[in-house]
Amino acid sequence: MSFLNTAVAALLPALAVAQSLQVPVVSLSEGATCGCAQLSSTFGNKTIFSNSTAYATEVIDFWDVRSDLAPACIFEPSSASDVSSALQILAGCGTQFAVRGGGHMNYPGANNINGGVLVSLAALDQNIVDAESQTIDVGPGSRWVDVYDALDEYGLYTIGGRMKTIGVPGLTLIGGFHYFINKYGFTMDNVLSYDVVLGNGTQVVANKTDNFELFWALKGGANNFGLVTNFKLQAYPIANVSITYQNFNESAIEDFIGATVDLVNNDGPELAAGSVITIQYNATTKEVTSFIMGMQEGTESPPSRFDAFSKIPSTSTMNAVMSPKQWHANLDTPNQMFRVQFAHKTMIPDADQLYRIYQGWKDAVDSISDVEGLYPTFVMNIVPKSALSVAKNNGVGNVWGLDDSQSYIIWQFSTGWANAEDDIRMTSWSRSLLDYWHQENQLMGLAHEWLYMGDAGEFQDPYVTFPRENVERMRQVRSDYDPLGVFTRLNWGGFKLSR
Numbered sequence: 001m002s003f004l005n006t007a008v009a010a011l012l013p014a015l016a017v018a019q020s021l022q023v024p025v026v027s028l029s030e031g032a033t034c035g036c037a038q039l040s041s042t043f044g045n046k047t048i049f050s051n052s053t054a055y056a057t058e059v060i061d062f063w064d065v066r067s068d069l070a071p072a073c074i075f076e077p078s079s080a081s082d083v084s085s086a087l088q089i090l091a092g093c094g095t096q097f098a099v100r101g102g103g104h105m106n107y108p109g110a111n112n113i114n115g116g117v118l119v120s121l122a123a124l125d126q127n128i129v130d131a132e133s134q135t136i137d138v139g140p141g142s143r144w145v146d147v148y149d150a151l152d153e154y155g156l157y158t159i160g161g162r163m164k165t166i167g168v169p170g171l172t173l174i175g176g177f178h179y180f181i182n183k184y185g186f187t188m189d190n191v192l193s194y195d196v197v198l199g200n201g202t203q204v205v206a207n208k209t210d211n212f213e214l215f216w217a218l219k220g221g222a223n224n225f226g227l228v229t230n231f232k233l234q235a236y237p238i239a240n241v242s243i244t245y246q247n248f249n250e251s252a253i254e255d256f257i258g259a260t261v262d263l264v265n266n267d268g269p270e271l272a273a274g275s276v277i278t279i280q281y282n283a284t285t286k287e288v289t290s291f292i293m294g295m296q297e298g299t300e301s302p303p304s305r306f307d308a309f310s311k312i313p314s315t316s317t318m319n320a321v322m323s324p325k326q327w328h329a330n331l332d333t334p335n336q337m338f339r340v341q342f343a344h345k346t347m348i349p350d351a352d353q354l355y356r357i358y359q360g361w362k363d364a365v366d367s368i369s370d371v372e373g374l375y376p377t378f379v380m381n382i383v384p385k386s387a388l389s390v391a392k393n394n395g396v397g398n399v400w401g402l403d404d405s406q407s408y409i410i411w412q413f414s415t416g417w418a419n420a421e422d423d424i425r426m427t428s429w430s431r432s433l434l435d436y437w438h439q440e441n442q443l444m445g446l447a448h449e450w451l452y453m454g455d456a457g458e459f460q461d462p463y464v465t466f467p468r469e470n471v472e473r474m475r476q477v478r479s480d481y482d483p484l485g486v487f488t489r490l491n492w493g494g495f496k497l498s499r
Contacts, residue, residue: 024094028115032072035095048074064106065339071118078123080229088201101140102167107458110494134235140169152325157238159190164328174453175220179274179295182267185390188219195230199486217477219398242296242303245318250288259308261351264382264407272297273305279378283369338416343430343457345438346448357437373418381410401467412455453495
């Protein structure tokens with residue numbers, strides 16, 4: 001059966017609902033008044049208004065202070081059926097809404113909304129392990145620490161967030177970096193099935209055999225197609241990991257960057273290993289510090305995959321063997337510390353040029369040293385080519401369409417600051433600096449245009465860096481599965497496909 005026939009057959013129930021459901025064009029306040037009233041009438045205390053103490057807590061349950069907005073009401077579903085009914089209400093009222101999983105996406109409007117409805121998925125926090133099949137069903141209200149806790153009892157582990165408080169849905173739907181991508185691929189490559197509520201309230205399952213095109217589009221295509229209420233993830237029998245945590249001062253930076261390039265170029269799939277690699281600069285004290293948090297599968301200690309770093313004189317080093325649960329329990333990213341913005345570009349690994357970019361970044365930070373609460377970080381996320389082989393060979397692929405002939409480094413500015421009056425200035429600073437060094441890389445033949453949503457800024461468009469045919473395929477999936485445009489017109493925040 002052709003895809004078109006299969007898709008039409010699968011969508012018949014949804015199309016029947018869609019014929020009776022229209023999305024009115026109304027003002028923000030009119031849509032919110034209608035949506036909040038109907039949600040409250042239908043679900044009672046699952047709908048929270050601004051006069052409740054719970055509301056005050058919920059509206060700051062975000063990592064980035066810039067996400068602290070004022071929704072007209074907050075709806076907290078406790079089942080997929082609740083989500084289904086709520087989406088029908090929101091679509092019928094023309095209510096603009098945002099969806100929050102873990103609240104970690106630092107893109108204003110991606111997971112909260114002024115004057116609309118915030119759908120909080122916190123109560124959909126199931127983590128159900130099937131030890132025999134080595135899978136886990138995970139709800140979109142879970143954070144990765146919850147997932148690792150549930151798997152630990154069975155000596156299992158999965159490919160999820162590197163920091164414990166990152167939410168499951170945001171990371172999984174945009175791709176998902178983990179320490180072990182070099183062997184197992186990205187988080188999205190380890191999703192076996194998605195339970196999805198479409199914009200008209202229809203519930204579908206997307207996997208290799210059912211709704212395949214939707215299954216493919218959700219692997220990196222973000223929140224353009226529906227609301228996922230369950231992720232079935234592959235797990236692996238990994239009871240212990242070997243970790244290294246090494247700190248360095250400024251005199252080691254050039255060698256530190258060289259070791260990063262060495263790692264990405266030699267991080268083959270025979271041994272699962274990966275890292276978090278950052279450089280921080282205090283523009284007041286002029287102190288530079290860098291660190292690597294490395295993790296390797298197994299019990300070899302110190303982990304040999306990070307030998308290039310271990311050869312550099314460090315200010316402190318810790319090596320240990322522990323369970324994944326123990327490791328992640330220490331890796332917190334507390335909410336509400338600052339306003340924070342990411343921005344990145346991608347390049348072919350080159351140590352000399354990366355060092356020049358670092359130096360340019362450090363000099364540029366000095367030019368904004370007067371910004372209150374300034375917290376600048378230079379991040380290098382490695383993408384070994386073996387990480388890209390997983391999608392290429394698994395019979396599904398993903399929306400990125402990257403070939404596995406080349407390894408890459410994502411170089412990123414992660415910048416925190418205190419006050420809203422500096423928002424425009426900080427965006428301008430980051431954007432201009434990023435574009436300058438990307439142009440330099442283009443001239444040197446080192447630039448790659450691909451952008452990863454999880455490290456990109458809100459002023460960047462990852463979709464224009466994906467293969468054109470993949471973008472058109474995603475648009476077709478969106479048209480087939482969300483003909484009402486609920487996840488384009490009403491849920492408009494975050495990285496969205498253009499019309």
